[in-house]
Amino acid sequence: MIFPIRCFSCGAVISEVYEEYRTRLKNGENPEEILNDLEVKKYCCRRMFASHRLDNDRELFDDIVEYK
Structure with a gap:
């Protein structure tokens, strides 16, 4: 799934910090500290960040496109 632009519950814009979150997470940083630093x-x-799939640099969208 493509990362959502807004939180499903409150509607806050969250996509603007996703790339930094993803990069820092891949560098081995603690997700809690990253979200605190990004002021989420x-x-x-x-929850939107914690439940989003990050697997081997492939997102769910990449897997779905193969079956188009």
């Missing part, structure tokens, strides 16, 4: 404070927004 609401638990509903944090």
Whole structure:
């Protein structure tokens, strides 16, 4: 799935910090510290990052496109 632009619960814009979150996560940083540094404070927004799939540099969208 493509990362959402807004949080599904509160509607806050969250996509603007996704690339930095993804990069720092791949560098081995703690997700909690990354979200704190990026000032993602609401638990509903944090959930959007925690539940998004990051697997071998492929997103779910990449897998779906193969079956088009």
